[in-house]
Amino acid sequence: MDHPARLSLDLDLPRRAFGLTLTLEVGAETVAIVGPSGSGKSSLLRAVAGLVRPARGRITLGDRVLFDSDRGIDLPPERRSVGLVFQEYALFPHMTVRANVAFSRGARVDELLERMRIGHLADARPRELSGGERQRVALARALARDPEVLLLDEPMAALDPHTREGVRGELRALLDELGLPALLVTHSFGDAAALAGRVAVLESGRLVQQGAPGELIARPADAFVASLTGANLVAGEAVGAEGGLTVVRLPGGALVYSGDQLEGAVGVVVRPSEITIAREIAPDSTLNHVRGPITSVVRLANLARVQVGGLTAEITTMSLDRMGLSEGDDAVAVFKAAGTRLVPLGRAAAEG
Amino acid sequence: MIRSRVWFGPLLVIALTAVLVFLTVPVLAIFLETTPAQIVRKLGEDQAREALWLSARTTGAAMLLIVAVGTPAAYLLATRRFRGRALVITLIELPLVMPPVVAGIALFAAFGRAGLLGDELGALGLSIPFTEAAVVMAVAFVASPFYIRQAIAAFEAVDPVMVDAARSLGAGPGRAFWRISLPLASGGLTAGWALAFARGLGEFGATIIFAGSLQGTTQTLPLAVYAQFESDFDAALAIGGMLIVVSAAILLAVKLGSSWTTRLASPSTSIFRGAPSA
Incomplete structure (x- = not known):
């Protein structure tokens, strides 16, 4: 455990719609792969575990080769030192919690039960457990084998929304403490950002961008990454340059400015928290103003998401109430050119 | 209206x-x-006692064979997809719809002295027809499809992810089968076993052709009922009554057992379930 082995992947996975090609290195860190369902995320984990055979490529863990199509190496799952936490956890329903954790014949069953705070559930059956408890059993079971790498398939998907937040924090703490290379796949950028130090976005069978969650939010490589991170994405047309900025015409006719240099059909990306709502355009430094009626107001605790001219702004309910604005009122969405990103937009992406 | x-x-x-x-x-x-006292008295007579003991032996041996060979065969059919799989399943199901008398003739044609394999068996000094072994073969021939069909469906109902999980936890394919697939399919396997057992215990047509009705050697309970039917109707009634009690007990045990295992594991284990998917 002093030197966690490094996981390296370089493989082609055949899929129904399109092949999945991917190169990835995972050191002693948590990497999240985010992509829509059907993008081959689960197959990727299954390939690392030895449950699916890649069409081509190489998987190594430290100096051990798990799979190499050129050399004809394909270790069966039971001979790979890989801990896989399945989607929905796949606990053995006919066994107690203890028997599930002891299945891999690891020596530290009691220690793991205590560590994962499921010691009191040792004699319970999986169907008697809550979602969070099941996840802890699945983690204990995967860790009982002393794996050199931990794989998590949609670890949060089977949880109730109200327990998710707490479980996410616990899981993050556990992953940090383990110090193992961990690879998790999820369709939720929020879960990925909360759990992983590095996020890789999978789209149409390839990695389109990887980096720290903050980098992806700040500088999305394309429209898909932008919408995944929860940013506003509005299709527009770059119509010229002014003062070193790109001028983009939005569908409603409004002109907005961005520091990014791009031509033709572009997606304008702005994070909701970087947009403010005003009644009138104020004489300040902000360049971008989109005017329109408020089309929706959704309040979530002390924040409100207000939609104006196709853009969603996230503001506090306090400021919303102070302005006395509500649905149907005319307003202006205000945001800085410096916080406005441009991404290339294909014809297909413009639809979404 | x-x-x-x-x-x-x-x-x-x-x-x-x-x-x-x-x-x-x-x-x-x-x-x-008939009365319970009469059943007990008649079962005490030689012919019934011998038939009872013979039925227990032959049905038991046949069931052992069916489970030992049928279970791995069904597991293969349930977990692998290959060309001709549907044809294999249909061939296995054929004895289900074949008249038992025809099954007896077919066994005779294959394993009889003048049959297809008669010379080979003769060279080994084996003569199967009209022996206890012939009874076991007749029972296994007509009863095994009941078990195998049900076993395929039971193994198909086990979520393959469970086996994947076992493999990723260090179990080889054999251990995954013993510890995961077999217990999770146990409800359906038991139901299939009971159906095959009931069919085997009542076997008549194939047995009487291939094994004959020799008291003490090949005359099982159903054959004894037939033999007694004309000479001693009360004895036929008594044996019949006992067969009904045994069959009803099996049906009840399986229904109770399957509802228990259904609660334990997830797959449905209704005793009469659909055909395995082709």
Whole structure:
């Protein structure tokens, strides 16, 4: 455990719609792969575990080769030192919690039960457990084998929304403490950002961008990454340059400015928290103003998401109430050119 | 419209009553025509005692064979997809629809002295027809499809992810089968076992052709019922009554057992389930 082995992947996975090609290195860190369902995320984990055979490529863990199509190496799952936490956890329903954790014949069953705070559930059956408890059993079971790498398939998907937040924090703490290379796949950028130090976005069978969650939010490589991170994405047309900025015409006719240099059909990306709502355009430094009626107001605790001219702004309910604005009122969405990103937009992406 | 609404419900009730009467009156009649004391006394007689012991031996041996060979065969058919799989399943199911007498003739044609494999068996000094081994073969031939069909369905109902999980936890394919697939399919396997056992215990047509009806050697309970039918009707009734009690006990045990295992594991384990998917 002093030197966690490094996981390296370089493989082609055949899929129904399109092949999945991917190169990835995972050191002693948590990497999240985010992509829509059907993008081959689960197959990727299954390939690392030895449950699916890649069409081509190489998987190594430290100096051990798990799979190499050129050399004809394909270790069966039971001979790979890989801990896989399945989607929905796949606990053995006919066994107690203890028997599930002891299945891999690891020596530290009691220690793991205590560590994962499921010691009191040792004699319970999986169907008697809550979602969070099941996840802890699945983690204990995967860790009982002393794996050199931990794989998590949609670890949060089977949880109730109200327990998710707490479980996410616990899981993050556990992953940090383990110090193992961990690879998790999820369709939720929020879960990925909360759990992983590095996020890789999978789209149409390839990695389109990887980096720290903050980098992806700040500088999305394309429209898909932008919408995944929860940013506003509005299709527009770059119509010229002014003062070193790109001028983009939005569908409603409004002109907005961005520091990014791009031509033709572009997606304008702005994070909701970087947009403010005003009644009138104020004489300040902000360049971008989109005017329109408020089309929706959704309040979530002390924040409100207000939609104006196709853009969603996230503001506090306090400021919303102070302005006395509500649905149907005319307003202006205000945001800085410096916080406005441009991404290339294909014809297909413009639809979404 | 009103008329059909008035009549529809009662029509269903009448149909059910007719079915129930038709199916239960003959069974009741056996027990009204004989008494428990008489059953016990008649079963004490040589012919019945020998038939009972022979049936227990041959059915037991056949069931052992069916489970030992049929279970791995069914597991293969349930977990692998290959060309000709549907044909293999259909061939296995053929004895289900084949008249038992024809099954007896077929066994004779294959394993009889003048049959397809007669010379080979003769060279080994083996003669199968009219022996206890012939009874076991006849029972295994007609009863095994009941078990294998059900076993395929039971293994298909086990979530493959469970086996994947076992493999990722260090279990080889054999251990994953023993510890995961087999226990999770146990409800369906037991149901199939019971169906095959009931079919095997009642086996008549194939046995009488291939093994004959030699008291003490090949005369099983159903053959004894037939033999006694003309000479000693009370003995036939007594043996019949006992067979009904045994069959009903099996049915009850499986129904109770399957509802218990259904609660334990997830796959449905209804005793009569659909055909395995082709």
